Amino acid sequence: MPILVTGGAGYIGSQTVSDLVDAGETVVVLDDLSTGFEAAVAPNARLVVGDVGDAMLVSSLIAEHNIDAIIHFAGSIVVPESIADPLHYYLNNTSKTRSLIEAAVGGRVPHFIFSSTAAVYDSKELLPVREDDPVRPQSPYGRSKLISEWMLEDVSRVHPLRYTVLRYFNVAGADPQKGVGQATKGASHLIKVASEAALGKRQFVEVFGTDYPTPDGTCIRDYLHVRDLAVAHRLALARLRTGGSNLTANCGYGRGYSVMEVLRAIERIAGTKLDIRKxxxxxxxxxxxxxDPSLARSELGWTPIFGTLDAIVGSTLEWERVRPY
Incomplete structure (x- = not known):
């Protein structure tokens, strides 16, 4: 039963494609390679270079391959960029998702898995956050994803399309053995940036804000290894295929680390001192x-195995040392 993976040459998408191929799935990847890499796509998957917003192309792929499920990663993900250019985010993340959903309905695709974000939540709520907590995104990025969630909910009421929304927390880590890691030029992810700095690929690391109401004044995030996240997508697909109902679930570990805690861990594991600029x-x-990842664990049977900061940091540093692309 072939799967169409949009954005499957990107960081999270390529790891998920690799996991699906290893599980014996037939995978077609659609990616415009604007931030993804051909080399990241598993050899046994078919790569089609194109835009997820190209309705004719998507419809032809669905028909040609008799697509059973769509896993939708393609989109833009940088919060400050979304604030500076909201129209781009509403085009790339919302309008093109609408086009993809329409093609899925037209092609009678029964299963849809959507890559969403913790940025949909109200940052002022008590932690950890649950799926039924208030959603009040603070950026166009978060809003663009939430609107897409709403579209799936509305469409599923009138069409035979069942879906799973996975709300990611801070994805990091790498799989050097599979040749999969964060390789986007100018990436702004903290662990990626700091690992590059630890290996001399960047001069310094910026810490944005040291006056937050946290123990050390820096932001706190729930870091999630990309390999565990890939498995969550495979489990979500298996659940839908066996008759599972629509689901929205958090993907995180339920443990937060401050920016400074992350930087100290990188210094310790890399054995070097970072130039930290506040x-x-x-x-x-x-x-x-x-x-709060309870729902993903109970509904998907998701049991993360890389759930420590050291595992995430160590794999990122290893990836940066041997990066193939």
Whole structure:
């Protein structure tokens, strides 16, 4: 039963494609390679270079391959960028998702898995956050994803399309053995940036805000290894295929680390001192975001195995040392 993976040449998408192929699935990847890499796509998957917003292309792929499920990763993900250019985010994340959902309905695709984000939540709520907590995104990025969630909910009421929304917390880590890691030029993810700095690929690391109401004044995040997240997608698909109902679930470990805790862990594991430069807060950055992952564990049978900061940091450093692309 073939699967269409949009954005499957990107960081999370390529790891999920690799996991699906290893599980014996037939995978077609659609990616415009604007931030993804052909080399990241598993050899046994078929790569089609194109835009997820191209309705004719998507419809032809669904028909040609008799697509059974769509896993939708394609989109833009940088909060400050979304604040500076909201129209781009509503086009790339919302409008194109609408087009993809329409093609799925037209092609009678029964299963849809959507890559969403913890940025949909109200950052002022108590932690950890649950799926039924208030959703009040603080950035166009978060809003663009939440609107897409609502579209899936509305469409599923009138069409035979069942879906799973996975709300990611802070994805990090790598799989050097599979040749999969965060390789996007100019990536702003903290662990990626700090690992590059630890290996001399960047001169310094900026800390945006040291006056937050946290123990050390820096933001707190729930970091999630990309390999565990990939498995969550496979389990979500298995659940839908066996008749599972629509589901929205958090993907995180339920443990938060501050920016400074992460940087100290990288210094310790890399055996080097970072040049840390403290600067003003960034717009759109919440104080703390930590998941309650109970629903993913109970509904998907998801049991993360890389759930420590050291595992995430260690794999990122290893990836940066041997990066193939």
């Amino acid at each position: 600067t003003a807060r960034r717009a759109g950055d919440p104080v703390a975001v930590v998941a």
